[in-house]
Amino acid sequence: MSTFSGLNTAASGLAAARRGMDVVGQNIANQKTEGYTRQRVTTSAVAAIAQTGRFSVGALPGHGVSIDGVARLGDALLDARVRDALGASGYWSTRAVAATTIEASLAEPTANGLAARLSKFWSGWQDLANTPDSGAAASSILESAKELASHIAGGYRNVATQWSNARDSADRTVSQVNATADQIAVLNDEIRDALASGRSANELMDQRSVLAQNVARMSGAAATIESDGTMTVRLGGNALVSGSDSRHLVLAGPASIDSGQRFSLSWASAPDLPVSIDGGELGASLSVLAPAAEGGMLAGLAATYDKVATALADAMNTQHRAGVTSTGQAGGDFFTVPVTGSAALGLQVAVGSASELALAAPGSGALDATNADLISQIGRRAGSPDALWSDQVTRFGVATAADVQRAKLSDSAAVAAVGAQQSVAAVDGDEETISLLTYQTAYQAAARVMTAVDEALDVLINRTGLVGR
């Protein structure tokens, strides 16, 4: 043990206290940084150097404190829970937003909805039945028919527009996932180097965990930390990021809503290997865009518009052909639907003028209105377009309510998971202040120890051996 080892011990105490205060300063400065996990200095006592042989002097005190490193106080389990919760919450909230948006555009059960317009149309036929000789009533019914056709076509176009928007947003999400995967791979590389060479990689790990949460929210991917410090991100069982390598996703599918094909997600490096994705915003977008045969929300609604248009045209045409005009000619088709393509978009009124309206039953006189009355009752039959539409609106409302409810539940689960994570990892102002006080006191105490040892050495060096002076 050297004469001056006391000074070294005190000096190491000073250094440790100073490092402690630096770390507290780092924590306080980063209190509001997104994804920051609080850090703490880890120290350990230095044991005395063992001496054997003739000059050993018995038990010796230790040689001060050594700074082992700066620990990151995160919990991997809580982080994983947050990623899962965010994946579910991203999925359900995207579905709920899509459903409520399209539901708002249906405008049911207000007077602007399709159900009210169909009712108005059938009433118009009753008015026409009351006055079959009135030109005003006839032209008003023709206008009403054209309005109805354009309302149905407009509704279909709304759904198709939302489908295209969802497709664009799915494309954007895929490219964001790819970009984030690349960034995670780069960070993995840097973190592995830093840990291998003994440097601290805490800030890099914070950045990486924020990126991992983003990927989880966007695609429902799961992440695990490997023993060399890198993070492996898995999507559908296969690795999206592994070490410093990242793979890219590719989305392929139809360009318009009435093609009836499904979307497929695959790896860029292996296009025939499909990726099964059922979480995150991307999973929700794909489920919203699915074709009608697989229960896709938007395609199903577009198919309903087509069914309503076809049912309306068929029922009207059948009844209209059964009647005769005021000059005795048999009625023709009232609505035409196109042979190919969407029935809703192509619904047209085939009757051009009031004289082509077949209001009378055959052989009942020129101003008979039996057929007009029968037409007005079409809306009340089973299988009428009104029944089809209100049935579908109700089903859609029930499904949307279920989606909204699940979105609320998964949102509160995500909030709880994030709360649990933050309770461990977030910086608490009061705790850091107390740590600061502690380190400050420790520094003052270590400085005092140094002063005391210095005075003792002063006695030894300057006063010893001066006899009688």
Place this chain on the structure above:
Amino acid sequence: MTQTAMRQLQSNLSELARLQEQATSQRAFAAPSDDPAAAAAALALHAEQRRTEQYARNIDDGLAWVTAADTAITASTALLGRVRDLTAQGANDGALDATAKEALAVELEGIRKELLSQANTRLLGRSVFAGTSDTAAFAADYSHSGVPGAEVTRRVSDAASVRVDTDGAAVFGTGDDSVFALVDKIVADLRSGTNVGPRLGEIDGRRTAMLAVQGSVGTRQSQIERAKEAAVQNSVSLESRRTAVEDVDSIEVLVRLQAQELVYRSALAVNARVLQPSLMDFLR
């Protein structure tokens, strides 16, 4: 603690916004997904209300038709009564000479013209006694232009339609059997000196037929009036059902709105007290 506080404040505020939306729009649900069962009921009720409004219009129109027919038949019956009186007078061969009979004949011809114009009563351009034809009910040769078996009906409820026109052939007869031809025959008889006594029986026959048809017109009129009352009651009950499903109780919403405002204010006050102090305030 700050995160929890912020979330609570936001959820309170969103509840406040929802209640405010309810209070200003007076609707219990903004979209079908808020309450799918109520939305389905509301759709059905709207459709029924629309139909009931339409039936009310039909009923008013139908009442105009049957009233016009009733008025015309009443007038015709009175005219036919006058014809009978004149015929009875003319049957008294002994007391009347040719001039008197000519005077009777001229009056009878005038009455025949009036009868024909009653038979061709029009309502808004439609013939009341030949509803589905686009020409006058009776032509100059007393042929009826209506199609037998054709009716003009008005739908008064979901299940019932009522006939509003009247078959002119049943009231006045057609062609040679018509009441107009009968009057012509009486005139010819008077002018030619034949006794018109036997014609009285035929006049009575036509009168009975007219009264019979008037009876059925009256039945239909009372049927339409009953339908009108039923339609009014129906529309009132539909509106009250719709309100129960679709509208909010204003008082209840206002009370809830006040309560929620109070909750929000107290949350704000509590958070302000709790979040502010920290250790920094107490250190030198």
